[in-house]
Structure formats: C-alpha cells, structure tokens
Amino acid sequence: MYDAPQVTKQETAVTDVKIQASDVQVYYGGNHAIKDVSVAIDDKTVTAFIGPSGCGKSTFLRCLNRMNDTIDICRVTGDIRIDGEDIYDKRVDPVQLRAKVGMVFQKPNPFPKSIYDNIAYGPRIHGMARNKAELDEIVEKALRRGAIWDEVKDRLDAPGTGLSGGQQQRLCIARAVATEPEVLLMDEPCSALDPIATAQVEELIDELRQNYAVVIVTHSMQQAARVSQKTAFFHLGNLVEYDDTSKIFTNPEDSRTESYITGRIG
Amino acid sequence: MPILWLTVIVLALAALGYVIGRRRALASGDGRIRNLHSLPSYYGSYVAMMTGVPAISLMLLWLLAQPFWVNSAVLADLPVSAVADGSSSSLVMSDVRRLADGLDRAVAQGVMTEADIDAMGSDLSGIRTRLGNVGVALGSDVSTDILTSAQDYRTKAATGRLVMSILVLAVAIVGFGWAYQRTHKDFRARNVVERGIRYVLIAAACIAILTTIGIVLSLVFNAIAFFRVYPASDFFFSLTWSPSFGGGSELGILPLLWGTFYISIIALLVAVPIGLFSAIYLAEYAGPKVRGVAKPLLEVLAGIPTIVYGLFALLTVGPFLLGIFGPDGVGWMQAGTAVITAGLVMGIMLIPFVSSLSDDIINAVPQALRDGSYGLGATKSETIRQVILPAALPGIVGAILLAASRAIGETMIVVLGAGAAARLDLNPFEAMTTVTAKIVSQLTGDADFSSPEALVAFALGMTLFIVTLGLNVFALYIVRKYREQYE
Ligand SMILES: Nc1ncnc2c1ncn2[C@@H]1O[C@H](COP(=O)(O)OP(=O)(O)OP(=O)(O)O)[C@@H](O)[C@H]1O
Ligand SMILES: [Mg+2]
Numbered sequence: 001m002y003d004a005p006q007v008t009k010q011e012t013a014v015t016d017v018k019i020q021a022s023d024v025q026v027y028y029g030g031n032h033a034i035k036d037v038s039v040a041i042d043d044k045t046v047t048a049f050i051g052p053s054g055c056g057k058s059t060f061l062r063c064l065n066r067m068n069d070t071i072d073i074c075r076v077t078g079d080i081r082i083d084g085e086d087i088y089d090k091r092v093d094p095v096q097l098r099a100k101v102g103m104v105f106q107k108p109n110p111f112p113k114s115i116y117d118n119i120a121y122g123p124r125i126h127g128m129a130r131n132k133a134e135l136d137e138i139v140e141k142a143l144r145r146g147a148i149w150d151e152v153k154d155r156l157d158a159p160g161t162g163l164s165g166g167q168q169q170r171l172c173i174a175r176a177v178a179t180e181p182e183v184l185l186m187d188e189p190c191s192a193l194d195p196i197a198t199a200q201v202e203e204l205i206d207e208l209r210q211n212y213a214v215v216i217v218t219h220s221m222q223q224a225a226r227v228s229q230k231t232a233f234f235h236l237g238n239l240v241e242y243d244d245t246s247k248i249f250t251n252p253e254d255s256r257t258e259s260y261i262t263g264r265i266g
Numbered sequence: 267m268p269i270l271w272l273t274v275i276v277l278a279l280a281a282l283g284y285v286i287g288r289r290r291a292l293a294s295g296d297g298r299i300r301n302l303h304s305l306p307s308y309y310g311s312y313v314a315m316m317t318g319v320p321a322i323s324l325m326l327l328w329l330l331a332q333p334f335w336v337n338s339a340v341l342a343d344l345p346v347s348a349v350a351d352g353s354s355s356s357l358v359m360s361d362v363r364r365l366a367d368g369l370d371r372a373v374a375q376g377v378m379t380e381a382d383i384d385a386m387g388s389d390l391s392g393i394r395t396r397l398g399n400v401g402v403a404l405g406s407d408v409s410t411d412i413l414t415s416a417q418d419y420r421t422k423a424a425t426g427r428l429v430m431s432i433l434v435l436a437v438a439i440v441g442f443g444w445a446y447q448r449t450h451k452d453f454r455a456r457n458v459v460e461r462g463i464r465y466v467l468i469a470a471a472c473i474a475i476l477t478t479i480g481i482v483l484s485l486v487f488n489a490i491a492f493f494r495v496y497p498a499s500d501f502f503f504s505l506t507w508s509p510s511f512g513g514g515s516e517l518g519i520l521p522l523l524w525g526t527f528y529i530s531i532i533a534l535l536v537a538v539p540i541g542l543f544s545a546i547y548l549a550e551y552a553g554p555k556v557r558g559v560a561k562p563l564l565e566v567l568a569g570i571p572t573i574v575y576g577l578f579a580l581l582t583v584g585p586f587l588l589g590i591f592g593p594d595g596v597g598w599m600q601a602g603t604a605v606i607t608a609g610l611v612m613g614i615m616l617i618p619f620v621s622s623l624s625d626d627i628i629n630a631v632p633q634a635l636r637d638g639s640y641g642l643g644a645t646k647s648e649t650i651r652q653v654i655l656p657a658a659l660p661g662i663v664g665a666i667l668l669a670a671s672r673a674i675g676e677t678m679i680v681v682l683g684a685g686a687a688a689r690l691d692l693n694p695f696e697a698m699t700t701v702t703a704k705i706v707s708q709l710t711g712d713a714d715f716s717s718p719e720a721l722v723a724f725a726l727g728m729t730l731f732i733v734t735l736g737l738n739v740f741a742l743y744i745v746r747k748y749r750e751q752y753e
Contacts, residue, residue, distance in 0.1 A: 070633075070640060072554065099643025109634035112657045121652065122642040172638070179642055 018043035018183060018213040019064060024078035026059050026068065033059045035237040037078075041183075041230075046209050048224035048245065049217045051234035052260065057217045058106055060234070061185050064215065065101035066094040082183065099126055102181030104189045106217070108168035110160035110175075115152050118160040118171055119143060122179035138178055145207070146174025147200030165192040173201060177208070184208060186216045190223065202227050221261055225249050233257045272325065272431055276438045280318035283442050287313030287449050295451035304456035312455040315462045316445035321438035328430045336422045337363075343418060345411050358412070361404075365416040366423070368402030375400050383417070485731060488724035496718040501725060507688035509708065509719045517722045519729060521688040525698035526730075529609045529684060530673035532694065536613025537673075538666055541620025548621070549628040550650055561625065568618035572678040579611035579683030591695055599695040601685070606694040608683035612676055616669045623668065627661035628654060660744050667741035671734040677702040701730050 019041040026034035034056045041047050049057040059068070066087060068074040080087050087097055099122075111118050119139045122128075129135035139156070143149040148170040152163070160171055169192050176184060186205070190198045205227050208214050218224050224231055225245060232242040233254075241248060241257045252258045288310030295301030302309070341359055349355050372378040377400050386393065393413075394404050449455070493501070496517060504518025544564065548557055584602025587610075591599035599606075631654050639649040655662070677700075685697025688704065708723040715721075 065641065067637060067641060070637065095640075095643055095645050097643075098641055103641040105634065105637060105641065107634055109632070109638040111635060111638065111653050121639070121644075125642065125644050125648055125652075175638075175642065 021080045027075045029073040037239040043213045046214045046228040047230045048228035055234040056237045065098045101183040102176040104176045104186040106187040108172050114157045115160050116156040119178050142174040142178035146170045183213045276321045280314040283313035283317040284310035290449045302451045308455040309449050311459050313445040316441040321434045325434045332426045340419045362415045366419040368397040372400045485728045489728040492721035492725045521690045522701045526700040532609025533612035533673045537616035541617045545621040545624035564618040575615045576678040576682035603685035603697050604695050605698050612679050620669050623665035627658045631657045664741040664745035671737045
C-alpha cells in the first residue's frame with residue numbers, strides 16, 4: 001500500500017504535490033463508496049486512476065472538485081487540500097474551486113447550444129475575453145486542443161448535441177480546457193474515441209502536463225501506461241496501490257493489482 | 267328484457283366462457299401447460315372475449331340506432347291532422363315521445379295497466395293528471411292522434427328491444443360456441459387476444475376522437491345557421507356588441523375578443539413570472555423536504571373550482587382594489603368589477619398550472635447538463651439562466667401557451683370579477699367582458715333559440731375554439747420542435 005514518504009522517492013522529483021487527499025471517505029446514503037483513501041497527486045504530472053467498474057474512481061474524482069456536492073445523498077469526509085488549502089473548508093467557494101479544477105465527465109454532456117457557445121460558456125462566465133475577437137481565439141484554440149477543430153470549424157453555429165458521441169466527447173474536453181484550469185480531471189475521456197482521436201487527446205494530455213496536473217480515469221491499461229506517470233489502482237472503494245506507472249505495470253506490490261492489470265479481475 | 271339484465275347475462279356467459287375455454291385448452295394439452303401454444307388464461311380470455319365483445323357492441327350500436335328508426339317509423343304513420351297549424355312535426359314528435367315515456371313509466375310503477383290505456387279510448391281528460399302523478403309533466407292536453415302515435419311508438423320500441431335482446435343473446439352464444447370449438451392446444455390464442463386488445467384500445471380512441479368531431483360539427487352547423495341570419499362581416503368587424511332580444515342587435519365580436527385578450531394578458535403577466543420563479547425555486551433550490559410540502563400545496567391551488575376564485579374576485583380582490591384605486595383612493599376605479607380584478611384572480615388561478623408544468627419540465631433537464639455547467643465553475647443562477655432555462659424553454663413556452671388557452675376559456679371569474687359590459691377600452695380599471703361570459707348570457711336568456719341573439723353563442727364558441735385550438739397546436743409544435751435537443 002501507498003504511504004506518504006514514497007512520494008519523495010519519485011524519479012520525477014522536480015514536481016511538487018498539487019492535491020493532497022487524506023483519509024477520504026465517501027458515502028452514498030448507506031453505501032460506503034470510498035474507504036479511507038489517501039493520495040498525493042503531483043503537479044505537472046498525469047495521474048491515472050484504474051480499477052474495475054464500480055470501484056469508485058469517478059466518485060473519488062468528483063471529490064476533487066466537489067462535484068459530489070450536487071448529489072443530495074452523497075457525504076464526503078476527510079481532508080482534501082489543493083495547493084495546501086482545504087477545499088472542503090466552509091470558506092471555500094466551490095464555484096471558484098471548479099473554475100480552477102476542470103472536469104471532463106464520463107458521459108459527454110454538451111449543452112443544447114451551438115458548438116461555439118459550448119466552448120465560450122466557461123470563458124464568458126469567467127470574463128476571460130475582453131472582446132469577440134479574443135473569444136473567437138479562445139474558442140479556436142480550445143477546439144484545436146480538443147482535436148476537433150477541423151471537423152467543426154465550418155459549423156460552429158450548429159448545435160453541440162448534433163455531433164457524434166466521440167465528437168461530443170472531444171467537444172467536452174475542449175470546453176473544459178477553454179477555461180484554463182490548473183487541474184484537469186478527465187473521466188474516461190477516450191471511451192468513445194477512435195484510435196486517431198485517442199492519440200490526439202493523449203497528445204493534448206501530454207501537452208497539458210507541461211503546466212497542469214491531469215488526473216485521468218481509464219479502463220485501458222495501455223492508455224494508462226502511455227500517458228501517465230503515476231497510477232492509482234482502486235478496488236471496491238479502496239486505494240490498493242499508488243505508485244509510478246512503470247512500477248505498477250512491471251512490478252506491482254499487491255496481488256490484486258497484478259491480477260487486474262493482467263486481466264484476471266475486473 | 268331490461269338492458270341491465272341483458273348485460274349481466276352476457277357477462278355471465280363470458281365469465282363461464284373463460285372457465286370452460288381454459289379447461290378445454292388444458293384438457294386438449296393433456297393438462298400440461300407446456301403442450302399448449304399459449305398460457306391457459308389466454309384461451310379463457312379468448313372465449314370470454316368472443317362471447318362478450320361482439321354481443322355488447324351490437325347492443326350499444328342497437329341502442330344508439332333504435333330511437334332514430336322508431337322515430338322515423340312513427341313519424342311516417344303520423345296523421346296529417348295531428349300536426350296543428352303553427353306547429354311542426356318535430357314538435358309533435360317530441361310530444362309523442364314524452365307521452366310514450368310517461369305511459370311507460372306509469373305502467374312500470376303500476377299506476378296504470380296496459381288495459382287501462384287501451385280502455386281510455388277517446389276519454390283523455392284524466393291522462394294528464396295521472397301522468398303528472400308519476401312525475402311526467404305534459405305540456406298540453408293529449409289528443410287521440412297523439413295517443414295513438416304514442417302507443418304506436420311504444421309497440422315499435424318494445425318490438426325493437428325484444429329483437430335486440432334475442433339478437434344479442436344469439437350473438438353471444440354463437441361467439442361462445444365458435445370460440446369454444448376453436449379452442450385447442452395448437453390454437454394461437456395469445457396472438458388473437460393480443461389483437462383483440464388492440465381493437466378495444468382503438469375503439470376507445472375512436473370514441474374520443476368521434477365525440478370531439480361531433481362537438482365541433484354541432485358548433486359548426488349552429489354557427490352556419492347564425493351566419494345565415496347575421497352577416498359575417500358585421501360579426502367579425504363591428505366594434506359594438508349590443509344584443510337586444512327584440513331584434514336589431516349589433517353583434518360584433520371585437521369588444522368581446524378584446525376583453526378576453528386583455529384579461530388573459532393580465533392573468534399571464536401575473537401567473538408566468540410567479541409560476542416560473544416558484545418552479546425554479548422548487549426544482550433547483552428547495553430541499554426535498556420543502557419540495558415535498560410546497561409542491562402538493564401548489565397543486566391544491568390548481569384543484570380549487572373556478573367559481574371559488576370568482577367569489578374571491580367578487581368579495582375580496584374587487585373591494586380591496588376599489589379601496590386603493592377607487593373614489594376613496596386614487597380615483598381611477600368606479601366599481602370592484604374590472605379587468606384588473608378578473609385578470610389578477612385569473613393569474614392567481616394559473617400560477618399552480620404554470621409552476622407545476624414548468625417544474626416537471628425543469629426537472630426533466632438532465633442532471634448531466636447541470637454537472638457540466640457546475641464543472642466549468644458556473645454558479646447556480648448562471649447555470650439556471652444559461653443552461654437550464656434555454657434547455658427547458660420550449661417546454662416552458664408550451665406550458666405558458668396552455669395556460670393562455672385556459673385563461674381564454676375561463677368564464678366564472680370573468681362573470682363575477684370583470685362585469686358584463688362589452689367595451690373596447692384600454693383602461694384596466696373599467697368593467698369589460700369576454701367571449702365565454704357572453705356565450706353564457708346569450709344562451710341563458712329566454713331568446714328564441716333560432717334568433718341571431720341566441721345563435722351568436724355558437725359563432726362565439728366557434729371563434730374561441732379556433733383561437734384556443736390554434737394556441738394549443740402552436741404550443742405542441744414548439745414543444746415537439748425543440749424536444750429532441752437533449753434527448
Ligand atoms: N449518484 C450516485 N448515487 C448513489 N450511488 C452512487 C452514485 N454514483 C455512484 N454510486 C455508487 O458508488 C460506487 C462507485 O461508483 P463510481 O461511479 O465511482 O464507479 P467507477 O469506478 O467510476 O465505475 P465505472 O468504471 O463503471 O465508471 C458504485 O457502487 C455506485 O453504485
Ligand atoms: Mg466512472
């Protein structure tokens with residue numbers, strides 16, 4: 001199991017901790033979905049969450065930007081700090097937190113607006129553009145980074161809901177990066193993408209890593225191995241193992257991790 | 267045989283058919299369900315269906331058709347002398363029907379026997395009082411011709427009913443036998459029952475549609491009768507509404523339409539913001555506890571009969587407004603009954619309507635959209651304004667249009683709250699009236715039913731029907747057009 005001092009032993013020692021979660025418990029009513037999870041997520045690093053379906057990856061991810069607040073029956077305890085600041089503190093405004101910690105949801109959820117307005121939504125709310133030209137620029141840049149610009153550049157006024165599932169997924173990625181978050185949480189961002197688009201998104205993730213912390217949930221072991229530097233393996237609400245990706249995939253410590261990555265459980 | 271008994275017998279036969287059909291099917295499959303094509307209950311239902319449905323349908327059709335047939339048969343035999351000057355054969359026929367009905371009732375109650383009636387011969391003086399005793403009031407004394415016709419009517423009706431009973435029973439038995447004989451383990455009872463259920467549902471839908479068509483047709487014919495006696499251009503374009511039952515009325519619809527729209531607009535100005543905001547509060551902000559209490563409460567408001575709102579307008583809102591705007595206050599208002607009174611109260615009536623429809627619509631916006639917006643760092647009100655309301659807008663517009671057509675069709679509040687004066691005026695503190703209120707007053711007066719003053723009600727109704735129909739169609743169109751957006 002992971003314990004804190006190991007972080008300092010990383011080869012990517014230049015990074016510092018962006019998110020520090022300690023003893024996090026999540027309950028959905030009586031269902032104990034996350035059990036005692038402690039993890040330190042590094043800045044300028046891609047961290048992958050892997051684990052069988054229903055093990056709590058999405059739930060834990062949603063704790064990191066307090067999206068679980070919107071679920072009535074959900075209760076989160078423990079301590080989660082971003083840049084040393086407790087995000088569950090009463091003085092923290094979850095709205096501001098979410099502007100800083102962006103999220104791409106497991107299911108694509110474009111707004112029933114035009115493609116342009118979908119992307120411009122965040123920048124408009126946060127006053128990121130002073131005029132239309134700047135906004136256009138932000139939108140184009142986001143769409144390019146989301147690897148969807150070429151497909152939609154001629155129909156920015158078409159409704160975002162009219163795109164294909166994979167296009168919608170990339171639209172949502174573009175929408176999330178348009179607000180320039182410091183941390184990007186991506187819940188299975190490539191689940192509906194073809195290999196080409198997947199490669200483009202992975203390139204984006206790699207690019208984002210230069211400046212931000214990225215957390216990605218994935219069911220693809222290859223993807224986790226390709227894009228991430230650190231990997232966390234969840235099982236039945238527990239964080240079983242958290243270590244360098246190379247270590248997890250070559251020499252896991254826990255037998256459950258080994259069974260999972262070699263395809264025997266999950 | 268009374269119809270009740272006939273129905274009971276047919277239903278009993280059907281029930282018997284269920285049991286027997288089921289048993290026969292099982293027997294043909296050696297008592298094992300696996301050997302049958304369908305579950306045993308399907309065979310039972312099949313026999314029951316074939317026994318009951320055709321027989322009962324025949325009975326209903328017969329009951330609908332028989333009066334027409336008897337009527338025309340009796341009418342054909344009606345002596346010319348029976349129709350007095352200044353009367354018409356249809357009036358005489360209604361006397362005949364009344365008398366026949368009265369005799370039936372008298373016989374049923376044992377006040378008279380058939381022999382009594384036959385023995386009366388030409389002495390008809392007592393019949394009116396005797397029928398009066400059993401609760402049938404005759405308009406005038408009975409003449410021999412009418413009595414003969416009434417007797418004729420009664421025999422024909424009785425024969426008709428007898429034939430019907432026999433036929434219905436025959437159909438039931440034949441259906442029973444036919445279905446019983448087909449019941450066998452290889453028979454596809456399940457598919458047949460399925461088809462039967464479909465036909466029953468189709469029949470129900472047809473009845474709903476046909477009655478609507480019937481209502482529209484009766485409106486149309488009467489409206490056409492009106493336009494025969496009153497020029498359509500005057501009706502649609504004249505600016506005055508002043509019916510006088512002595513003749514020479516001016517029946518322009520414009521003042522009434524204006525009153526309708528004015529009151530409806532005030533009502534919507536009250537109902538839409540309040541209803542919408544309360545829906546937003548309930549759907550987005552209220553906790554489950556508040557919601558659990560507030561939503562049913564709002565819906566109770568929707569269940570209050572409109573006459574109660576009318577009383578509220580007359581007794582509470584009117585005097586209250588008069589206190590503020592009346593001669594003792596600002597001095598704009600002369601009486602409690604005014605457009606503003608009716609509009610306000612109608613608005614209150616529509617609040618729960620708008621809010622509960624909008625609440626459902628807002629709740630139908632997928633949570634994923636809210637998550638998407640919150641996830642980008644939007645606040646609650648930004649999310650509502652920029653994501654939820656635009657997504658829900660078509661539905662909300664539909665709800666508002668439905669509310670508008672309710673406002674347009676509302677009568678009681680107008681009668682009690684807005685006064686009765688047909689006026690083209692902009693001042694909301696004046697009394698005005700609406701199309702619906704005038705329909706009531708035109709038909710409840712004692713005008714001759716074929717005079718334009720009475721027939722105008724149908725033209726008004728027709729216009730109103732077209733306006734609300736248009737609104738509803740438009741509402742449905744909007745709702746449909748945008749529905750796919752997030753589905
Ligand atoms: N909104 C919710 N209400 C109640 N229970 C929930 C809710 N969301 C998740 N859960 C429960 O929490 C547990 C973890 O769910 P979670 O969505 O985090 O799984 P996951 O690891 O993301 O799975 P997947 O890989 O299938 O997306 C599951 O048992 C699930 O039933
Ligand atoms: Mg998930």
